[in-house]
Amino acid sequence: MEKLFIKESLNNPRVTLDPTKKRYEISGKSFPENAKAFYQPVIDWLKDVPVSNTEKIRLSFMLDYISSSSVISVKQVLTKIKAKNTEGADIEVLWHYDPTDPDMKEIGEEYEKVVGIKLQFVEQAS
Numbered sequence: 001m002e003k004l005f006i007k008e009s010l011n012n013p014r015v016t017l018d019p020t021k022k023r024y025e026i027s028g029k030s031f032p033e034n035a036k037a038f039y040q041p042v043i044d045w046l047k048d049v050p051v052s053n054t055e056k057i058r059l060s061f062m063l064d065y066i067s068s069s070s071v072i073s074v075k076q077v078l079t080k081i082k083a084k085n086t087e088g089a090d091i092e093v094l095w096h097y098d099p100t101d102p103d104m105k106e107i108g109e110e111y112e113k114v115v116g117i118k119l120q121f122v123e124q125a126s
Contacts, residue, residue, distance in 0.1 A: 001019045001045075001048050001049065001050075002045075002048075003017065003018045003019065003020065004016075004017040004018075004041060004042070004045045005017075005018070006038075006041065008027070008028045010029075011029065011031050011032050011033065012028070012029075012030070012032045012038060013026050013027055013028035013029060013030045013063060014026070014027050014028050015041075015042060017042070017045050017059075022055075024057055024058060024059040024060065025059070025060040025061075025062060026042070026059070026060070026061050026062070026063065027060070027061075027062035027063065028062075028063065028064060029063070029064050029065040029066075030063050030065065030066045030067060030070040030074070031065065031066070031067035031069075031070060032067075032069075032070065035067065035069040035070045035072065035073040036069075036072075036073055038070075038073070039070075039073035039074065039076065039077055042077050043076060043077060043080050046077070046080045046081060046084060046091075047080070049084050049089050049091065050089065051084065051087040051088040051089045052088050055090070056090040056091075056092060057089070057090065057091045057092070058091075058092045058094060059081070059091060059092070059093050059094065060093075060094040060096060060122075061074070061093065061094070061095050061096065061108075062096040062124070063096075063104065064098075064104075066104070066107060071107065074111070075111060075114065075115060078093065078111055078115045078117050079115050079117075081093060081117065082115055082116060082117045085117075092120060093117065093118075093119050093120065094119070094120045094121075094122050095108035095111075095119040095120065095121050095122065096122045096123075096124045097121065097122070097123065097124065098123075098124055098125075099123050105121060108121060
């Protein structure tokens with residue numbers, strides 16, 4: 001699998017999907033002008049994840065802010081992860097949140113319900 005790296009900008013989170021370094025994370029503020037287009041490379045990368053004989057991928061979402069359009073696109077990413085896991089891949093999702101920002105944890109809990117995927121909640125210091 002190829003590495004996917006998208007540099008963080010004022011409106012976009014940093015995306016690091018690097019099988020060589022076993023580093024998988026999406027972090028920062030997510031309110032890109034076109035969330036669907038921004039997250040499409042992530043969905044495309046997930047399509048290439050092998051479904052058998054694969055090492056566990058631990059994908060961390062460490063978002064400080066997420067816009068409503070990004071909420072929809074991240075849901076599509078999580079839906080793709082759930083589908084890949086159903087096919088046999090081993091992708092674990094870690095949802096990091098600041099305990100002083102209960103909204104981010106609630107968004108993760110809502111994803112669990114709507115997508116039907118188990119998230120590992122990780123409290124991070126502010």
